[in-house]
Amino acid sequence: MTTLKSGARAVEAKTALIPIGAVAKATGINASTLRIWEHRYGLPKPHRTGGGARRYAPSEVQRLKLIKALVDVGHKPSNLSSLSIDELAEHLNFLNPPSSSQRHALDQIRLLTVGDSTRLKSILRDHNQSELNVVNHLSDPEEIQHWLGKFDVLLFNYSALQPTHAQQLIHSIQGLAHMGTVVIYSYSNSITIQTLEAAGIRCLKSPVSSADVRQLLSSLAEKAHVNGSAPRNTEKKFSVEDLETISALDYSLYCECPRHLAGLLMSLNGFVSYSEQCQDASPQDAAIHRYLRTMAADAIASIESGLQLVLTAEDIPTSELSAQTK
Secondary structure, eight states, rough: HHHHHHHHHHHHHHHHEEEHHHHHHHHHOOHHHHHHHHHHHOOOOOOOOOOOOEEEEEHHHHHHHHHHHHHHHHHOOOHHTOOHHHHHHHHHTTTSSHHEEEEEEHHOEEEEEESOOHHHHHOOOOTTTOOOOOOEEEEGGGGGGGGTTSSSSSEEEEEHHHHHHHHHHHHHTTTTTSEEEEEEEEOOOOHHHHHHTTOOEEEEEOOOOOHHHHHHHHHHHHHHHHTTOOOOOOOOOSHHHHHHHHHHHOOOOSHHHHHHHHHHHOOOHHHHHHHHOOOOOOHHGHHHHHHHHHHHHHHHHHHHHHHHHHHHHHHGGGGHHHHHHH
């Protein structure tokens, strides 16, 4: 009798095991990545069928989901491979729902969408939570350049995601100072998805819900916080005409600080443009030039705040600056 019960349990355990394709879909981790992690870190630990196919226990799938969530916010899989489910859940604070202040912060992330606006609106609609902050729906990726500094996350939608789309997408986001890019797709191939993920672009396979998007936005925000690059407004406060006007003011009546600050801003704006050109000219150094561009954008934001402060202190009417050049 004992033998029969043990055999029944063995059969039950065997039928509960999950194939690698289903695990990849459930966790959002590519099957190739699962194999690499297994080879490098002993994670995950699959069972093997008589034919050598990998099968995973449900507990291992749950563990992988937690690890994926932690990797998404900047942790290394090598540091997570030895942790239990409870340790991973505690590390992620997975069991605690987000506070109202965290939900509010999430809704402040400015989302710029590109693609079929009707489908995207349907995906993002959620009557149980406050609306996501969508600044605009674009049909043409070329229009992104007109929205620089006005969004934190780019969200693309493709029914059939082709390799040509991936290359165009990677090119379109080069040099952007933003939190991240997300692609929602219905059909694609593993090479295209791996190419996008290698470029730091997050991919979601349909069907996708508003909750899925919110979870991914949360991980992007957390990763930005971990990396010290929380979302910021990079929209310029002063136009080129404004800066030229400030530089030409009669400083016998004012402090000369505005002129010096305007000169710095014009130089930094030029450096940002130069960095963008370097990215295209030197793909091997693109990451360095992206960093330099972001650094310059941060400096511009700080100096603009200082210039605004000085203009106010010196009673220089900023509302009339652009008008003076026309």
